[in-house]
Amino acid sequence: MKRALITGITGQDGAYLAELLLSKGYEVHGIKRRSSLFNTDRIDHLYQDPHEQHVRFHLHYGDLSDSTNLIRIVQEVQPDEIYNLGAMSHVKVSFDAPEYTADADGIGTLRLLEAIRILGLTNKTRIYQASTSELYGLVQQVPQSETTPFYPRSPYAVAKLYGYWITVNYREAYGMYACNGILFNHESPLRGETFVTRKITRAAARIALGLHDKLYLGNLDAKRDWGHAKDYVEAMWRMLQQDTPEDYVIATGVTTTVRDFVRMAFAELGIELAFSGEGVNETAQVVSCSNPEFQLPEGKEVVAVDPRYFRPTEVELLIGDPTKAKTQLGWEPKYDLKALTADMVQADLELFRRDATLRAGGYRIFNYHE
Numbered sequence: 001m002k003r004a005l006i007t008g009i010t011g012q013d014g015a016y017l018a019e020l021l022l023s024k025g026y027e028v029h030g031i032k033r034r035s036s037l038f039n040t041d042r043i044d045h046l047y048q049d050p051h052e053q054h055v056r057f058h059l060h061y062g063d064l065s066d067s068t069n070l071i072r073i074v075q076e077v078q079p080d081e082i083y084n085l086g087a088m089s090h091v092k093v094s095f096d097a098p099e100y101t102a103d104a105d106g107i108g109t110l111r112l113l114e115a116i117r118i119l120g121l122t123n124k125t126r127i128y129q130a131s132t133s134e135l136y137g138l139v140q141q142v143p144q145s146e147t148t149p150f151y152p153r154s155p156y157a158v159a160k161l162y163g164y165w166i167t168v169n170y171r172e173a174y175g176m177y178a179c180n181g182i183l184f185n186h187e188s189p190l191r192g193e194t195f196v197t198r199k200i201t202r203a204a205a206r207i208a209l210g211l212h213d214k215l216y217l218g219n220l221d222a223k224r225d226w227g228h229a230k231d232y233v234e235a236m237w238r239m240l241q242q243d244t245p246e247d248y249v250i251a252t253g254v255t256t257t258v259r260d261f262v263r264m265a266f267a268e269l270g271i272e273l274a275f276s277g278e279g280v281n282e283t284a285q286v287v288s289c290s291n292p293e294f295q296l297p298e299g300k301e302v303v304a305v306d307p308r309y310f311r312p313t314e315v316e317l318l319i320g321d322p323t324k325a326k327t328q329l330g331w332e333p334k335y336d337l338k339a340l341t342a343d344m345v346q347a348d349l350e351l352f353r354r355d356a357t358l359r360a361g362g363y364r365i366f367n368y369h370e
Ligand code: NDP
Pocket: 007, 008, 009, 010, 011, 012, 013, 014, 031, 032, 033, 035, 039, 062, 063, 064, 065, 084, 085, 086, 087, 088, 089, 090, 104, 130, 131, 132, 133, 182, 183, 184, 185, 186, 187, 192
């Protein structure tokens, strides 16, 4: 039985990857951070009572900022594969917490590589590093591939640039099986609520159900290559099953503006929107609503721009070329953007129908944070 260790197991990708590896017969170990409230919502369905026999899912307290802790866990687990998904992953927040981001996302990667080396596991343990399309940053060439130069545009991307190169360096210096997956944006119903797609699908469902008035967004012109996280964790696993370690771009090859994603999300609910105005004055109004479940008057303004969400430096355009992954890994995504949007919007509609029922019954519902 193969043994995998996942950092960031409580995150979106960690949850899907754990599910995938368990389905393939792996013993899965995950590192979670201590928090004052439970933070395991995404993996609770995978939990196995440690008192039972033949348990294949284990959680360890830890943090990428703590090398002794990482060394101890790697020593205990003796993993065949490590997936380093843990990170402060929000680009906008990295401008507020640049030093912490560098520590967790940059030096955290080094700590894990060093743990493998110190413990003499360089010939046993394979490692996947969660690199990102944010490395490309300022547009120099499209579509972006494994050979496109990097130009990071945020403290997050600069930290991830260190993670990328230190992974390459350990591969070359010590012959480790270490790979970078340069993954473009990938989303799902498990996506964190403050990333733009999930923020939009949640707000669309809540506005349709009459639970929320208006969605405020930042740069509507930004273009992203959005795929489904379920497809992307499959690519991570494939990268660690090859004869030689290499780096791969994982993307759909299709790019879409934030504005068009808003249109698609509302359209999934039968609501047609029209955008008007420019820059900070741009808004979107309801043109029609074909779904009798929702009471949305024509002309209602449901989207507006709030400069609070602008970034000091922005990544304007991402579109990936996944040819290498398709050819060498045999990787093929199952979801296109329409199917991804439908999956997310329907999941959020289901979630907030429960809130609507509670509110109708006189119960207070949770606060809604943006
Ligand atoms: P999430 O933000 O959903 O999850 C991040 C995970 O990292 C969480 O489990 C979080 O724990 C954990 N974490 C944060 N800081 C630390 C730390 N100091 N020590 C240990 N764990 C930590 O991210 P995703 O699942 O979306 O992304 C997974 C990885 O892939 C990240 O590294 C991200 O930067 C990268 N990536 C993501 C892409 C995407 O589009 N989703 C695209 C390209 C790369 P907690 O739950 O306690 O906060």
